Amino acid sequence: MRFMELSKNYKVLVRYDGSRYGGWQKQTKSPTTIQGKIEAVLEKMCGCPIEIAGSGRTDAGVHANGQVFHFKAAVSLQPDEIQNYLNRYLPEDIAVLSVETAPERFHSRLSAKGKRYVYRIWRSEIPPVFERKYVCNLRKLMPEEKEILPNVAAMKTAAKLLLGTHDFKGFTSLKKTKKSTVRTITALIIEERGPEIVITFEGDGFLYHMIRIIVGTLLEVGFGKRSAQSISQVLENGIREQAGFLAPPEGLCLDAVYYE
Amino acid sequence: MRFMELSKNYKVLVRYDGSRYGGWQKQTKSPTTIQGKIEAVLEKMCGCPIEIAGSGRTDAGVHANGQVFHFKAAVSLQPDEIQNYLNRYLPEDIAVLSVETAPERFHSRLSAKGKRYVYRIWRSEIPPVFERKYVCNLRKLMPEEKEILPNVAAMKTAAKLLLGTHDFKGFTSLKKTKKSTVRTITALIIEERGPEIVITFEGDGFLYHMIRIIVGTLLEVGFGKRSAQSISQVLENGIREQAGFLAPPEGLCLDAVYYE
Numbered sequence A, B: 001m002r003f004m005e006l007s008k009n010y011k012v013l014v015r016y017d018g019s020r021y022g023g024w025q026k027q028t029k030s031p032t033t034i035q036g037k038i039e040a041v042l043e044k045m046c047g048c049p050i051e052i053a054g055s056g057r058t059d060a061g062v063h064a065n066g067q068v069f070h071f072k073a074a075v076s077l078q079p080d081e082i083q084n085y086l087n088r089y090l091p092e093d094i095a096v097l098s099v100e101t102a103p104e105r106f107h108s109r110l111s112a113k114g115k116r117y118v119y120r121i122w123r124s125e126i127p128p129v130f131e132r133k134y135v136c137n138l139r140k141l142m143p144e145e146k147e148i149l150p151n152v153a154a155m156k157t158a159a160k161l162l163l164g165t166h167d168f169k170g171f172t173s174l175k176k177t178k179k180s181t182v183r184t185i186t187a188l189i190i191e192e193r194g195p196e197i198v199i200t201f202e203g204d205g206f207l208y209h210m211i212r213i214i215v216g217t218l219l220e221v222g223f224g225k226r227s228a229q230s231i232s233q234v235l236e237n238g239i240r241e242q243a244g245f246l247a248p249p250e251g252l253c254l255d256a257v258y259y260e
Helices: A035-044 A079-087 A152-160 A210-222 A227-236 B034-046 B079-089 B154-162 B210-222 B229-239
Strands: A010-018 A063-075 A095-100 A113-124 A162-167 A182-193 A194-203 A250-257 B008-016 B064-072 B094-102 B113-120 B164-167 B182-193 B196-203 B252-258
Touching: A010 A035, A010 A079, A035 A063, A035 A079, A035 A095, A079 A095, A113 A210, A152 A182, A152 A194, A152 A210, A182 A210, A194 A210, A210 A227, A210 A250, A250 B182, B008 B079, B034 B064, B034 B094, B034 B210, B079 B094, B113 B210, B154 B182, B154 B196, B154 B210, B182 B210, B196 B210, B210 B229, B210 B252
Parallel strands: A063 A250, B064 B252
Antiparallel strands: A010 A063, A010 A095, A113 A194, A113 A250, A162 A182, A182 A194, B008 B064, B008 B094, B113 B196, B113 B252, B164 B182, B182 B196
16 A cells, blocks of 8 residues: 655755766757656656756766756655665766755756856876866867967966856857846856866856856967957957857866755 | 987886776787787887887776886887877877886886785765776675675774785685795775775785785675684685685776886
């Protein structure tokens, strides 16, 4: 005899290596997405289709240290049993860090107050053996370039111009949209860590491709291909073509999502 | 017009992710070995077959942070040009850290004074997403075990018995050999680092499978499946069957080779 379970709202923290996925979001184009993998295991667990909602999409090849999603289901399992079940049946490159019940109104995307992303750049001529799937390797990006050491001081100066609240229309691949492209970047920290340059972004939200275009633009500044000043111009005129190139996905990781 | 080059002896430091290789050493059984990959690029560079000699073999799936090999060749390239050539043509999971000319008598194996190996054990129920190819995941090893937290204090006590000079005949998969199985372990350090237990071995040399059998034996002590004292017995009687299981290769990394 089974008791009828009331539907509950679950908040889940998940980590993944995005290398072999077509991104977070389920889509017809790519059969292998992180959302798809998780929903398949939840369906097996619940005995009926379950839809999960992530705090945001991550592109194909982008990783997450702490992505958040929520889903509603009526199950008799405890949160830690749900976590164990997921970790048992998910592939090795996806791991559930925690499962907790959340208030009915909790929504992983709508309730989010901010996010932190980390972008790792490899600037050494010695190839990144153990880190190769988690960094943007400059030598691979610029095989013919004589040297691959960007001017980090110049990048830091340029980064300051992006801090604060701006219309980032020029820093997104989004086609014309009626939604606001105004966002606030609360932290943009560039650190040198041996063979790596690590760029940490914090803000209330980020547009489609925004971080990867900012990284590409900062790298162009670092390699003397554009002035720091040109960034202010793109912030003003909102012309995507005047911003930098789209940095590759493998260096990017959604580090954390913040809630109240 | 090309000048005749004198043959020189080169010492090379190399890092690799052993996941997709059949080990260091060339063999007919496995078409993909690290030695084979490197020799193919050197042959391309030199225009004739080149044989390289490693400081020792690493098993299929074992990694190296600092493996050393040497080779003799007559080339007009400078050591840093050889390094660049190798890094350009080797696959992404093999990287050359340095190339230098060495005395004629230098031999990567015979001149080695000692080695350091690191074995990483994952003891958390949260699967190792980014580290999964570089750790021994206890949950994967023991899917039915109730808990996967070995008693590290007991492992440390047991490890002390292995320090120093012993006949490690019981701790190798080598069949009967005329060669000595006496080795000296100068350091065996067990550290807890968050979700990991990291075991560092230093010694004058290690027998075939010796580190992985020691790790398996220490884990059996940690899970209360054998006493620390049983280790002394195996050191005395040299019976392989009385030592522990062979720990999986992916947790093992040849960290460094020492020379005078």
